[in-house]
Amino acid sequence: MRIVVLAGGIGGARFLRGLKQAAPDADITVVGNTGDDIHLFGLKVCPDLDTVMYTLGGGINEEQGWGRTDESFHVKEELAAYGVGPEWFGLGDRDFATHIVRTQMLGAGYPLSAVTEALCARWQPGVRLLPMSDDRVETHVAVEADGERKVIHFQEYWVKLRASLDATAVVPVGAEQAKPAPGVLEAIATADVILFPPSNPVVSVGTILAVPGIREAIAEAGVPVVGLSPIVGDAPVRGMADKVLAAVGVESTAAAVAEHYGSGLLDGWLVDPVDEGAVARVEAAGIRCRAVPLMMTDLEATAAMAREALTLAEEVRG
Amino acid sequence: MRIVVLAGGIGGARFLRGLKQAAPDADITVVGNTGDDIHLFGLKVCPDLDTVMYTLGGGINEEQGWGRTDESFHVKEELAAYGVGPEWFGLGDRDFATHIVRTQMLGAGYPLSAVTEALCARWQPGVRLLPMSDDRVETHVAVEADGERKVIHFQEYWVKLRASLDATAVVPVGAEQAKPAPGVLEAIATADVILFPPSNPVVSVGTILAVPGIREAIAEAGVPVVGLSPIVGDAPVRGMADKVLAAVGVESTAAAVAEHYGSGLLDGWLVDPVDEGAVARVEAAGIRCRAVPLMMTDLEATAAMAREALTLAEEVRG
Structure with missing residues (x-):
């Protein structure tokens, strides 16, 4: 079975771990978000791709869900001593090495997809990890602060400001001109199932x-x-998706997110039993819906979610 | 008193620490060698400038004479795990931060002299540290291996091969087209004394x-x-100067090195008491020569050497 998964960071990565357990023989291609990529200290940082790679490769810091395990922060300490910021982005020493290798390869002319493949040669995530695009796309967020409109990088909004300001718009700058990375459209065209994990819908x-x-x-x-x-x-469940959903005019409910994707895209949707009431509304929108536990508390629970998603897919296929 | 010092790495840096103690009120400008600069992992590394900066700024690893104190090597470990080398160059995590800041500033268009000034704003070395040039100069070494002539970067010769092969030529590639960095010629023109520390003469x-x-x-x-x-x-005294002296046809003696610089450049020369016999030969070459202890065993001994150099300078001035 060929499965394509569109993944963001922590939520996507944890779901993928469950999916691998639920479907050990599946051929899984992950199309990773690169809109939250950022240049820091002259280095190209791809937080979502790395979170997927580290999580599936056994290098993730389990408690925080991002960054490396057994991490130290000497480079960051020294950069701060030089007065070079930003200090709000937590890059550890081991993590820095990934960005150094990536930046060096990009500088040598390799596209991000080839760089990602090279990095994965070490991590062996057990999935094929593709960036959504080799072209630069950068998510910017418009906020109102002291009556003034400001447009900032997504990471500044998310990590520095902890989404504490209301977002009035979310714009994936560069997306219109971007092309899917090599392999992305092919993987989608030959997939048996396509999954949207519980990642941020915006x-x-x-x-x-x-x-x-x-x-x-x-x-x-x-x-x-x-x-x-x-x-x-x-x-x-995690993060601050409600903040960016509001910016695109979508209410923060399980049903509204399904409607936001729409029946033209989505065939099936899983909601948690506490949102049982949403099932009828989602089905009325033309999307098959089931209520099953959706808290990724451990690998077993997550694998069960993945199995439910695959079961619903078979139901939809009919 | 305005003093200009041409400095390499460890020897130059340690001498400068003694000089600062010997002449605490002097205005010292250091013209640093950048011929051993190297690009590693896409980062610009300036070993000699950093050794001077760290030594005078209190950040040096005292035992080894280069690199940072209280250092860890997680970035390097990770780079090796990615299969990215070279592994023979010992960059620590704290040291990496310096190269990251430098590379970012160079990428933003600042010349190396401005970058060095910015880095020194943190380290406060108590001297004005100038790179010899803002232009790229890279010392290459020609060696014979298995009957074949190979030209390699100086660091590969020095650090990787530990100068284990005979060098047949030493070429500062790019030097002919290089211009002195801003301030270098002005410092020399307005100096009261110019010193060559016991750095590698080649x-x-x-x-x-x-x-x-x-x-x-x-x-x-x-x-x-x-x-x-x-x-x-x-x-x-330290290092492998004999290897590169042989490559330029100079015997490895205190007298031969003085003659190599020549009386057109050098007015005075200090040799160690064990080389007392060289004094007459150096003086015959038109260079005032004294035998005084030249082992930089501690700060006191090094300061005494610096005082002897300044005393000889006054004698020469007449």
């Missing part, structure tokens, strides 16, 4: 879908497309 | 002198130029 999955060609390829693939709600009981 | 001081205009400015400055022999008892 700044993770939404950014991937903003790359021209990807949304269309998914809609036309003719295979079940099943998503898992990142909203449980009207609040994001 | 790949440290020699490379600085290979930048067109610097040798001439020193010869024409009309002030005492005094050097300290890096050779004591026919062997380098």
Whole structure:
């Protein structure tokens, strides 16, 4: 079975770990969000790709969900001593090495997809990890601060400001001109199932879908497309998805997110039992919906979620 | 008193610490060798400038003479795990931060001299540290291996091969086209004394002198130029200067090094008491020579050497 997963960072990575357990023989291609990539200290940092790679490769800091395990912060300490920031982005020493290798390879002319493949040669994530695009896409967020409109990088909004200001717009700058990375459209066209993990529907999955060609390829693939709600009981399971959903005019409910994706894209949708009431509304929107536990508390629970998603896909296929 | 010092790495840095103690009120400008600079992992590394900066700024690893104190090597470990080398160059995590800041500033368009000034704003070395040039100069070494001539980067010869092969030539690639960095010629022209510390006469001081205009400015400055022999008892005090002296056809003796600089450049020369016999030969070459202890065993001994150099300069001035 060939499965394509559109993944953001922590939520996507944890779901993928469950999916690998649920479908050990599946051929899994992950299309990773690169809209939250950022240049820091002259280095190219790809937080979502790295979170997937580290999580599936056994190098992740389990407690925080991002960054490396057994990490130290001497480079960061020294950069601060030089007065070079930003200090709000937590790059550890081991993590720095990944960005140094990536930046060196990009500088030598390799596209991000080739760099990602090279990095994965070490981590052996057990999936094929593709960036959504080799072209630069950078998610910017418009906020109102002291009555003034400011447009800032997504990471500044998310990590520095902890989404403490209301976002009025979320723009994947460069997406319109971006092309899907080599292999992305091919993987979608030959997939048996396409999954949207409980990743952020705006700044993770939404950014991937903003790359021209990807949304269309998914809609036309003719295979079940099943998503898992990142909203449980009207609040994001993790992160601050409600903040960016509001910016795009979508309420923070499991049903509203399904409708936001729409029946033209989505065939099936899983909500948590606390959102049982959303099932009828989602089905009325033309999307098959089931209520199953959606808290990724451990690998077993996550694998069960993945199995439910695959079961729903088979149901949809009919 | 305005003093200009042409410095390489460890020897130059330690001498400068003694000089600062010997002449606490002097205005010291250091012209640093950049011929051993190297690009590693896409980062610009300036070993000699950093050794001077760390040594005078209190950040040096005292035992090894280069690199940072309280150092860890997680970045390097990770780079090796990615299969990215070279592994023979010992960059620590704290040291990496310096190269990251430098590379970022160079990438933003700042010349190396401005970058060095910015880095020194943190370290406060108590001297004005100038790179010999803002232009790229890279010392290459020709060696014979298995009957074949190979030209390699100086660091590969020095650090990787530990100078285990005979060098047949030492070439500061790019020196002919290089211009002295801003401030270098001005510092030389307004100096009261110019000192050559016991640095490598070929790949440290020699490379600085290979930048067109610097040798001439020193010869024409009309002030005492005094050097300290890096050779004591026919062997380098530290390092492998004999290897590169042989490559330029100079025997590894205190007298031969003085003659190599020549009386057109050098007014005074200090040799160690074990080389007392060299004094007459050096004086015959037209260079005032004294035998005084030249082992930089501790700060006191090094300060005494610096005082002897300044005393000889006054004697020469007459």
